Amino acid sequence: MLLDCSTFDTALSSICKIFDVTEVKILRVLSKVINDEEKEIKEILDDIYFSVISEIGIPNNTFEVLWFHGTRVKDINSFHEYGILTKKAMYPKLCIMLKSLSGGLVASGSYINNVSVSAKSNINDEGPFAFMIRCLAIAAPDSYHNYTQVPELVEDIAGSLLGENYYQLVSRFQNSTIPCLVSFTAKPIGNEVSRALFFLKLVQDGKNEIEASSIANIFFDSLGDSITVDRIIGVERL
Structure with a gap:
């Protein structure tokens, strides 16, 4: 049931x-x-x-209970091979990917979410996250973060690499990945x-x-x- x-x-x-x-x-x-x-x-x-x-x-x-995990990946078939990985497992993979996408981009200033990043002191004990109601995972109204647009971890890594110019790297990530719901x-x-x-x-x-x-x-x-x-x-x- x-x-x-x-x-x-x-x-x-x-x-x-x-x-x-x-x-x-x-x-x-x-x-x-x-x-x-x-x-x-x-x-x-x-x-x-x-x-x-x-x-x-x-x-x-x-x-x-059926849960809905929104994200972006290069290969949506990877979930049938690896499942949904934790932040601890995804962090080094995303670092490598984002560094490879950052060629030619210039770091400047401070990342706007530096304070919230500092508060995330234990990255190993979080996620994967999901919504119980499907439409919310896609629409993400009001204050909800839209993970199908960009995972927070991607923004945080991009911020650590480019500071206030993080959005330029986020844009490249979006162009290189597919939004999906697992x-x-x-x-x-x-x-x-x-x-x-x-x-x-x-x-x-x-x-x-x-x-x-x-x-x-x-x-x-x-x-x-x-x-x-x-x-x-x-x-x-x-």
Whole structure:
């Protein structure tokens, strides 16, 4: 059983299977819940979840979650050979690639994100990262970083090489790579069902999928463990 938030329809179908209930029933229950925007997100999630289980019952807990990892690579088939590598594994590879692309470019000034780079003190314990709701991984509205445009690690390495001229190297990287979305499975980390229910509720109340996903999404951090090939479901060229 898989919680698949590729779209509203797949999220609805997945939730129905997890709760063993019809779409009509789950939507009827959600329609009764008041989404009080004055409340904290945690309170809203609890309100929705407990309203659902009070009428439908406890969900099946044997499901896995489908996650969406946005990035850019030269060869999208590499994910079927190596999986999704960690920052620790990708850092030296990207350094070599970006140095090879930087010929003729001149360093100047300081990288604008130097402060945030300094805060990332333990690169070995991060990622790979992913979004639970697909459209958010692609659209990246508001304050979300768009990893399909450029991974943060690429910007940081480019900044270390060129300072404030980092964007010139980023542009070369973009011209040399393909934007893609890699989907993979993982065991639940906590409140994915609550977040999926919230996503459904927001769309039901009139939000479009991007607006709803930016509010309801939950992130995945593999904490320095690579995503193995057997967990890869698909690689989508964007």
